[in-house]
Amino acid sequence: MPTCLPLVRRRCHTCAAGRFRADGKFRLNAHHKLIDVWLLVLCTGCGRTAKLTVLERVNVRSVPPRLLERLHDNDLALAAELLRDPLLLRRNHVALDWDGAWRLDTGGSGRPALHEAFDVSVRFAAPVPVRPLRLIAEGCGLSRNGAARLLTEGRLVSAVRLDGRLSGDFTFTLKR
Numbered sequence: 001m002p003t004c005l006p007l008v009r010r011r012c013h014t015c016a017a018g019r020f021r022a023d024g025k026f027r028l029n030a031h032h033k034l035i036d037v038w039l040l041v042l043c044t045g046c047g048r049t050a051k052l053t054v055l056e057r058v059n060v061r062s063v064p065p066r067l068l069e070r071l072h073d074n075d076l077a078l079a080a081e082l083l084r085d086p087l088l089l090r091r092n093h094v095a096l097d098w099d100g101a102w103r104l105d106t107g108g109s110g111r112p113a114l115h116e117a118f119d120v121s122v123r124f125a126a127p128v129p130v131r132p133l134r135l136i137a138e139g140c141g142l143s144r145n146g147a148a149r150l151l152t153e154g155r156l157v158s159a160v161r162l163d164g165r166l167s168g169d170f171t172f173t174l175k176r
Helices: 065-072 076-083 086-091 132-140 144-153
Strands: 007-009 019-031 034-043 049-059 095-097 118-122 156-158 170-174
Touching: 019 049, 019 065, 019 076, 034 076, 049 086, 065 076, 076 086, 118 132, 132 144, 132 170, 144 156
Parallel strands: none
Antiparallel strands: 007 019, 007 095, 019 034, 034 049, 118 170, 156 170
């Protein structure tokens, strides 16, 4: 599950840092009947503000009133929703850096015993792109190399590819 907003990967024009932090602030600018909306992001190096275009030259009447209210209120949940929108990321030529922005909740008090076979279902609270092997290693108390070894030995089985990135629910079986 996500713990905070991910960093935005984009080059800063002032200090050449590569990461920006979103804090949920929006800037709205109205031109008669048209409105522009930007999500403001701050450089992690120098603190300079950059803008990610959310809406550009859109008729104010075509924007749902609830959305307009959330934009005026600088709704942090709306910022999180917009950052997960692939169209917004593509339009602004940016990518997200999810390192340190999520945590694993195993739902149990202890680690599973690895000498037993068990099935595990992994659910994502939000579509956070992570490596399934990293989740499995962390959740089972293994090293990443140990989890990779189980995969190559055929003791870790899943219908999805476990050695790439994934942002959706999946299941896996760990055999003895």
